[in-house]
Amino acid sequence: MIYYENLFNSNKKFFDEFRIKFNQVLNSGWFILGNELKNFENEFAAKHNVRHCVGVASGLDALTISLLASGIPEKSEVIVPSNTYIATILSILHAKMNPVLVEPNISTYNIDPKRIEEKISPKTKAIMIVHLYGKSCEMDPIVEICRKYNLVLIEDCAQSHGAKYKGKLTGTFGNFGAFSFYPTKNLGALGDAGSVITNDDNFAEKIKKIRNYGSSKKYYNEVVGYNSRLDELQAALLSVKLKYLDEINDHKRKLAQIYLDHLKSDFIKPVVDENYFDVYHIFNIRHPKRDQLKDYLLANGIQTEIHYPVPPHKQKAMDGILSGEYPISEEIHNTTLSLPCSFGHTEEEIYRVVEVMNKF
Numbered sequence: 180m181i182y183y184e185n186l187f188n189s190n191k192k193f194f195d196e197f198r199i200k201f202n203q204v205l206n207s208g209w210f211i212l213g214n215e216l217k218n219f220e221n222e223f224a225a226k227h228n229v230r231h232c233v234g235v236a237s238g239l240d241a242l243t244i245s246l247l248a249s250g251i252p253e254k255s256e257v258i259v260p261s262n263t264y265i266a267t268i269l270s271i272l273h274a275k276m277n278p279v280l281v282e283p284n285i286s287t288y289n290i291d292p293k294r295i296e297e298k299i300s301p302k303t304k305a306i307m308i309v310h311l312y313g314k315s316c317e318m319d320p321i322v323e324i325c326r327k328y329n330l331v332l333i334e335d336c337a338q339s340h341g342a343k344y345k346g347k348l349t350g351t352f353g354n355f356g357a358f359s360f361y362p363t364k365n366l367g368a369l370g371d372a373g374s375v376i377t378n379d380d381n382f383a384e385k386i387k388k389i390r391n392y393g394s395s396k397k398y399y400n401e402v403v404g405y406n407s408r409l410d411e412l413q414a415a416l417l418s419v420k421l422k423y424l425d426e427i428n429d430h431k432r433k434l435a436q437i438y439l440d441h442l443k444s445d446f447i448k449p450v451v452d453e454n455y456f457d458v459y460h461i462f463n464i465r466h467p468k469r470d471q472l473k474d475y476l477l478a479n480g481i482q483t484e485i486h487y488p489v490p491p492h493k494q495k496a497m498d499g500i501l502s503g504e505y506p507i508s509e510e511i512h513n514t515t516l517s518l519p520c521s522f523g524h525t526e527e528e529i530y531r532v533v534e535v536m537n538k539f
């Protein structure tokens with residue numbers, strides 16, 4: 180069986196270094212808000228050439244806390260792509276703001292900048308974009324719109340660690356870059372973790388307070404905060420893996436190139452553009468007979484996934500919250516299929532997937 184993702188295989192290269200780090204943290208007797216977290220935050224900020232990185236407990240919290248730290252009032256409208264994972268929308272609801280959905284571009288799957296301005300109202304205070312599947316959004320027009328309407332820009336980088344637009348890393352365009360280190364992400368911990376990067380000293384201080392019970396001095400609570408801290412053990416393991424992020428991304432790009440070069444044209448493949456450095460968190464294709472294709476591949480020992488089977492506006496949880504028609508999102512959700520493309524996969528496995536797919 181070729182698994183869609185096998186986290187043992189994707190991590191085994193790091194096991195020896197993980198064990199050393201685990202012993203260090205164990206022996207240190209310090210597990211929350213310590214040197215390992217500080218080190219990782221400094222390394223992740225340096226990697227992005229930004230002033231601050233603040234570790235939090237998850238990608239969802241990174242998004243929610245960014246909105247809370249931004250200072251925009253409750254009930255503000257936040258522009259967000261209709262084609263995303265539910266967490267992006269949930270963060271807006273948890274921050275007591277209102278999501279306003281914008282359809283994607285059918286060839287990049289990312290928010291269509293041309294459709295943003297028609298959704299801006301006097302209540303709009305922020306745009307939360309998502310660099311889906313490891314491809315950056317089209318940043319020039321988005322940054323321009325934020326400037327023109329004075330909007331806060333939050334980037335959901337949960338799928339885009341190391342992805343670039345015109346040579347610039349995702350997460351560094353906006354006021355906040357929110358990351359998830361969920362185990363399957365390109366930079367994945369061995370549990371839940373996330374972080375926010377920002378160049379704003381004031382925002383960074385606020386995020387630090389909010390993640391730690393609203394406190395910057397122990398037992399003195401200045402704002403109504405959360406418990407959302409990135410623990411020492413996960414931070415230490417992430418420091419190990421951060422050194423290999425470029426290698427992980429290069430491997431995924433190499434596998435993606437095999438698909439791009441060899442899959443027959445019946446499958447709609449991801450677009451490639453010289454302005455974009457894609458990291459293929461997910462390598463997807465689209466096909467009108469997606470469900471049949473998925474069954475066929477499984478019968479031939481190849482596991483695939485669907486990201487995502489149900490768009491946010493069709494989720495039961497969003498009854499009475501999200502309304503409107505999003506036919507482009509629905510088209511993507513009905514036809515997309517994610518193929519094996521992880522750090523744990525070999526080129527031989529990908530050639531095997533290609534061979535089976537091309538017989539469909």
Ligand SMILES: *Cc1c(COP(=O)(O)O)cnc(C)c1O
Binds near residue numbers: 239267337360371
């Ligand atoms: C994974 C993901 C998140 C949420 O990250 P968690 O760490 O699981 O909370 C948010 N947005 C997108 C686009 C994601 O893929």
